[in-house]
Amino acid sequence: MNIKFRRFSEFLIEKAIFLSGIISILFVVLIFAFLLKEGLALFKYVSVKDFIFGAEWYPISEPPKFGIISLIMGSVWVTAGAIIISVPIGIAAAIYISEIAPRKIRGILKSGIEMLAAIPSVVIGFIGITTLVPLVKNVFGLSTGLTALSGSIMLAFMAIPTIVSIAEDAFYSIPKRYKEAALALGATHWQTIWRVLIKAAFPGIVAASMLGIGRVIGETMAVMMITGNVAKIPNSIFDPVRTLTATIAAEMGEAVRGSDHYFALFAIGIVLFVITFLINLIADIYINRELK
Amino acid sequence: MKKFNILPLLVLFSLFVSGCTRPPRDNTINIIGSDTMVNLVQSWAEEFMKSHPDYFIAVTGGGSGTGMANLISGSCDIASASRKIKPREIELAAQNGITQHEFIVGLDGIAVVVNPGNPVNELTIDQLADIFTGKLTNWKDVGGKDGKIVILSREVNSGTHIYFKERVLNKGKSGASGGKEFAPSALMLSSSQAIADEISGNENAIGYYGMGYINPKQKPLKVAKDPKTGYFSPDIPSVVSGKYPISRPMFLYTKNEPNRCAREFLEFAMSKRGQEIVKETDFVPVK
Numbered sequence: 307m308n309i310k311f312r313r314f315s316e317f318l319i320e321k322a323i324f325l326s327g328i329i330s331i332l333f334v335v336l337i338f339a340f341l342l343k344e345g346l347a348l349f350k351y352v353s354v355k356d357f358i359f360g361a362e363w364y365p366i367s368e369p370p371k372f373g374i375i376s377l378i379m380g381s382v383w384v385t386a387g388a389i390i391i392s393v394p395i396g397i398a399a400a401i402y403i404s405e406i407a408p409r410k411i412r413g414i415l416k417s418g419i420e421m422l423a424a425i426p427s428v429v430i431g432f433i434g435i436t437t438l439v440p441l442v443k444n445v446f447g448l449s450t451g452l453t454a455l456s457g458s459i460m461l462a463f464m465a466i467p468t469i470v471s472i473a474e475d476a477f478y479s480i481p482k483r484y485k486e487a488a489l490a491l492g493a494t495h496w497q498t499i500w501r502v503l504i505k506a507a508f509p510g511i512v513a514a515s516m517l518g519i520g521r522v523i524g525e526t527m528a529v530m531m532i533t534g535n536v537a538k539i540p541n542s543i544f545d546p547v548r549t550l551t552a553t554i555a556a557e558m559g560e561a562v563r564g565s566d567h568y569f570a571l572f573a574i575g576i577v578l579f580v581i582t583f584l585i586n587l588i589a590d591i592y593i594n595r596e597l598k
Numbered sequence: 599m600k601k602f603n604i605l606p607l608l609v610l611f612s613l614f615v616s617g618c619t620r621p622p623r624d625n626t627i628n629i630i631g632s633d634t635m636v637n638l639v640q641s642w643a644e645e646f647m648k649s650h651p652d653y654f655i656a657v658t659g660g661g662s663g664t665g666m667a668n669l670i671s672g673s674c675d676i677a678s679a680s681r682k683i684k685p686r687e688i689e690l691a692a693q694n695g696i697t698q699h700e701f702i703v704g705l706d707g708i709a710v711v712v713n714p715g716n717p718v719n720e721l722t723i724d725q726l727a728d729i730f731t732g733k734l735t736n737w738k739d740v741g742g743k744d745g746k747i748v749i750l751s752r753e754v755n756s757g758t759h760i761y762f763k764e765r766v767l768n769k770g771k772s773g774a775s776g777g778k779e780f781a782p783s784a785l786m787l788s789s790s791q792a793i794a795d796e797i798s799g800n801e802n803a804i805g806y807y808g809m810g811y812i813n814p815k816q817k818p819l820k821v822a823k824d825p826k827t828g829y830f831s832p833d834i835p836s837v838v839s840g841k842y843p844i845s846r847p848m849f850l851y852t853k854n855e856p857n858r859c860a861r862e863f864l865e866f867a868m869s870k871r872g873q874e875i876v877k878e879t880d881f882v883p884v885k
Contacts, residue, residue, distance in 0.1 A: 362782075439796075443799070443800070450800055452785055548786065557755055558755075561667070562686060563667065
């Protein structure tokens with residue numbers, strides 16, 4: 307009786323754990339199915355080519371125009387800017403924390419960076435709009451500070467914690483003997499880091515950068531507040547841009563359910579999903595490579 | 599650990615789900631809609647709940663379109679709107695078995711604002727249309743200092759955006775289909791406050807918002823429909839007399855026949871005290 311009961315409860319626990327594991331995958335699949343269902347309906351009205359490469363986004367005009375190339379370029383500029391800023395800083399910080407910093411400072415830095423990750427994006431956006439936007443306007447002599455650059459700088463702050471923690475893991479998991487061997491052969495500390503450790507941790511660094519990109523491209527609130535939301539293909543990082551995510555967030559409330567505008571926003575959701583999926587896939591490939 | 603960045607999708611998903619829940623209760627009403635009107639409706643609700651302690655009224659902003667979308671899906675009892683309901687929305691509501699009743703509860707003047715450091719004081723509707731469609735790009739062209747005009751607009755979910763487009767850009771010609779669009783370089787900001795903030799820090803910016811937002815950090819322009827009949831400021835007398843050319847009615851839409859609580863709320867809004875609140879929140883009473 308007792309044994310039977312124990313077996314039964316073990317069976318239950320096993321299934322419950324299995325279910326918890328499978329459920330997150332199930333959610334992703336369901337979300338994607340829902341996105342497809344709602345998003346693909348757009349292509350009754352607009353061709354895929356006009357949607358992806360159309361330059362005009364006038365969703366509520368008569369007739370509406372649903373071209374998202376300017377939104378894609380907006381996301382690309384903001385993301386590229388954020389990555390150029392955050393990857394070098396993030397990796398340098400990871401090297402410092404894992405290789406150079408004394409233990410005490412390491413602890414402080416690590417929790418500080420974790421705190422940075424905990425700041426809600428709306429707060430980052432608010433700080434950006436009150437401090438960074440006027441600064442960018444004055445420093446670069448622009449007509450407005452609501453630009454891709456402001457978005458990139460604020461998003462870099464949000465990507466740095468992700469990059470630092472994953473890159474730091476990568477440095478940490480390099481076998482000690484690599485470093486010891488390099489030092490024993492007479493390399494300086496800097497030579498060891500530059501020639502040996504960065505190479506050994508390279509897959510992890512790529513994975514960290516990729517996940518940082520994923521963090522940036524999916525970010526919504528902060529970019530909506532500080533990039534100006536102009537649906538025009540930007541010529542430089544000093545132009546205002548409108549990102550894919552900000553478009554969905556700003557317009558979802560207005561879109562009448564079942565209208566072409568509503569479908570178009572879901573179609574943007576598909577584009578975003580595909581982009582983040584690819585980025586995560588690349589990150590995953592590199593993380594696995596590192597383990598081997 | 600694989601981290602999928604699905605936050606925006608989750609937001610979409612939760613928006614969808616939230617449209618399907620919440621059972622109706624007789625002593626709670628949910629008002630969703632216009633950002634322009636949110637302060638007004640909130641003041642009404644607070645005052646109303648003081649005299650009717652057994653009722654609860656929840657007020658949410660988000661834009662007129664947000665209110666309409668919620669009314670259509672049945673998830674709010676009253677939608678506040680700074681624009682008239684669109685035919686397409688009536689149609690969709692009917693498909694869900696919802697009819698709506700319209701009440702005009704106040705008037706709102708839309709102020710066109712610039713930085714106080716900008717020497718321009720008055721513009722005609724034609725000049726405004728040319729500025730906002732991108733035809734005029736330098737303040738020099740309208741009597742100001744040399745400088746590129748930075749156009750600020752609200753997002754497309756804003757009733758103010760739609761009204762401004764109809765009334766100023768297209769001068770009332772065949773509604774939103776008049777064909778003129780905001781200049782592609784117009785910055786789309788997500789709230790009236792964001793417009794106010796940007797104007798206060800930028801001498802070359804021009805934007806618009808409901809007259810309730812006017813404060814000393816921005817300068818409202820005098821506007822003329824026809825320069826011969828004169829330029830008028832966005833203030834209560836000019837809006838009531840119709841001399842100020844950019845003003846609009848503000849609406850409450852109820853779902854089906856209003857229930858007891860919603861009806862009493864509407865009566866309160868139209869009462870003497872209710873209309874005083876309209877004035878206190880810097881709008882123009884209809885009574």
